[in-house]
Amino acid sequence: MTTSAVANEPLAYRQPEGSAPRESQSVKRPLVLPPGTDNDKFQRFIEEIASVTGSENVTVISDEAELYHDNYLDPGKAHDMFHIVYKTRLVSSAVVAPRNVPDVQSIMKICNMFEIPVWPFSIGRNVGYGGAAPRVPGSVGLDMGRHMNKVLEVNVEGAYALLEPGVTFSALHEYLVTNNLRDKLWVDVPDLGGGSIIGNTIERGVGYTPYGDHWMMHCGMEVVLPDGTLIRTGMGSLPSPDEDSSLPPHEQPPNKCWQLFNYGFGPYNDGIFSQSSLGIVVKMGMWLMVNPGGYQSYLITIPRDEDLHQAIETIRPLRVGMVLQNVPTLRHILLDAAVMGDRKSYTNEDRPLNDAELDAIAASLGLGRWNFYGALYGPEPVRVAMWQVIKASFSSIKGVKFFFPEEMPDNVVLQTRHLTLQGIPTMTELKWVDWLPNGAHLFFSPIAKVTGEDAVAQYEVTRRRSEEFGFDFIGTFIVGMREMHHIVCIVFDKKDPDSRQRAHRLIKILIDDAAARGWGEYRTHLALMDQIASTYNFNNNSMMRLNEAIKNALDPKGILAPGKNGIWPKNYDPSMYKIEI
Structure with missing residues (x-):
């Protein structure tokens, strides 16, 4: 600077x-x-x-x-x-x-x-x-969350909530329960319920019900710009007929359609406040899922590592066709194993686990090398019809098994997903971070097409690189409507400098590996923001130049979150903030 x-x-x-x-x-x-x-x-x-x-x-x-x-x-x-x-x-x-x-x-x-x-x-x-x-x-x-943590409104007819930044997924769920609204409305939740709904949404995080794309489900924002100006986006910029000139702007009654229609009139500006340094979101509307009138979660175990290709090819038409209604996950065996025990529970070896050892862990837990978690929503006839199609499709994979939660009462992961997939927040998934002593994690999160070829290629690269640096591969494919997030969980010992440095070197190499194959990360750690931003460099970095122009126009002194996602204000020298290993 x-x-x-x-x-x-x-x-x-x-x-x-x-x-x-x-x-x-x-x-x-x-x-x-x-x-x-x-x-x-x-x-x-x-x-x-x-x-x-x-x-x-x-x-x-x-x-x-x-x-x-x-x-x-x-x-x-x-x-x-x-x-x-x-x-x-x-x-x-x-x-x-x-x-x-x-x-x-x-x-x-x-x-x-x-x-x-x-x-x-x-x-x-x-x-x-x-x-x-x-x-x-x-x-x-x-x-933003210490004091500004109120549920400002839950509208049953419109199926939305208006929230402040400190409202967590758990807090909104408890609000619905306390106010006897849970039988009408559900919250979509990520793996852990303690995060901010606004924070997760503007970072474009995901959950697992049909409302799992959180950014897609937001509607209307109140934002403080870098100079202190207050705006409302979408329909919120149209004053309400009930406006009271004696009230300050942030207390003015909202337009009745603020949380119902995203776009308003003119340019749609919400996107510039997502993963950005252009404003502070102080209120946000979120669409809630209407209770579907029936629910059934399930697990499909896929026995062999080499079945990954066929599994993804099976998932794609079902997902695009909305037979798979929710955001399904295909989890590697070690992600589930890590929830159920630390590494010492399975091995005394210091090296990464080999295929035979992974197969043995899967057998001991009654799981596959890959495990698919999904849910059925709607009245019973709808669920029965959907299940028939899903079961017939996955049965083409030799050796798959199908389970409902009541059939595996001791499977902690399945019991947890049963709650998550119906919008009930939990903290159980915290346990996989304890895979190593003093466990911490770093997420590598590339995006790819929903194809068996891409899944196998990503798995091969990320597993091979992980093992080169002495880490077990732990990961999951989260399948959206037409893409998949591949979340690689790099678990390291935060008190061991060597472990931290190996994790850092690993993810830097993975970013370059992914970019060379056309896979870009959708979100990253602070220390990697500049590197990932540099991979989105079409047409001589034209997108970055646009982002910098907007940043310098709205925040000429570079006050708000300089360097976030690789966007540096004009009065900063990025080389002064380079992060070395």
Whole structure:
């Protein structure tokens, strides 16, 4: 970043010429100062922020002891709980918890005046992708979920909810249960229920019911822009007939169609606030699934590794034809095994497990080398008809077996998926991170066509590379309507520098391997954002140039989340923030 001298601050914050620097005794010095900021300027900035939010909502990160929150249930707010670089490399200087929308607007205006970057997060549980850590060390973390955690509305007739950033999947589910709405509406949930619905959605995360594409299911956003301006997207930009001129903008009653029709009139702008650094989402509408009137989950075990090709070829026509109604998953045996026990439960070998050992684990658990989880929705005649087609299709794979949850009561994964696929959040999948001691994970997430050829090629590359670096392959194919996310779970020992570095080197090589085959990642860890952005380089990086032009127009001082997803403001030198292994 171009250094901002104190003399270039707004006049109200400028030191008199020739005066000695003023050292405040009320604010601790952070472990890492924001770029272009000395301690005196930082102290004055914090005092100004505290005057808006209250000092109880400002935490200066001054002690490494504050960086040891590394549990999903007690997430770190200033660092990456599953760090692959050294712990203090990507750390916030302070964490601020706004109480409401005006606080967020004021914070952005103060950050602009002091030219101090801010990194918003909802809960801090974006594990595997960087958690709450900022891309630029010393940025101020903006804890959107601490206070702004209300379910603002659940509309049964329209089947939607209007939410603040701190509302988790578990919290919305509990709201429906408490208000006797669960028999009418379901929440789509990802593997873990503790994450923010807004945070997951704007990062384009997925769940597993028919409403599993969360970004597709959002409708209407309220956003604070980098300069503090408040906007509502889609139909929300049309004032309600009930508008009250005595109320501030964020309290104005919404247009009745805000959560019903995405697009409004003119350019559709919602997309620029997804995986971006162009605005802070303070409210979002989410469509909820209407109770389908019947439900049945199931497991199909696929016995041999070489069956992967046929399994994917079987899935594709069923998914495109919507016979497979939900977002189905095809999980490698070690993903399920890791939920049911740590590595020592299966082997004392230090090397990656071989095929014979994987087959033995599958046999001991009553599973296949690949395991397909799905669900049927609707009245019984519909479910029976769908099941007949699904069962007949998969029966072409020699040796497949079919199970309902009641037939495998001790299968933890199947019992968990039974809940997940009907929108009931759980925390059970946390267990697979404990595959290794001090377990942490890094996600490699390439996108590919739903073809057996692509699946086999991705599996071959990612498994071979994983084993080259001493890791077991753990992964799953999540099948969308016309593509599949291949989520490779790189599990490493976060307290072992060698393990962290091997994980880092592995994913960097995998990114290059994937790009060479036309596979791009849809989401990534902070440390890999620049590398992945560089692979999306059609026509001399024309998309990046467009993104940079929009960024510099909306955020000329580069205040909001600089470097996110490889988009750097004009006043930053990306080479100064290069992350080495």
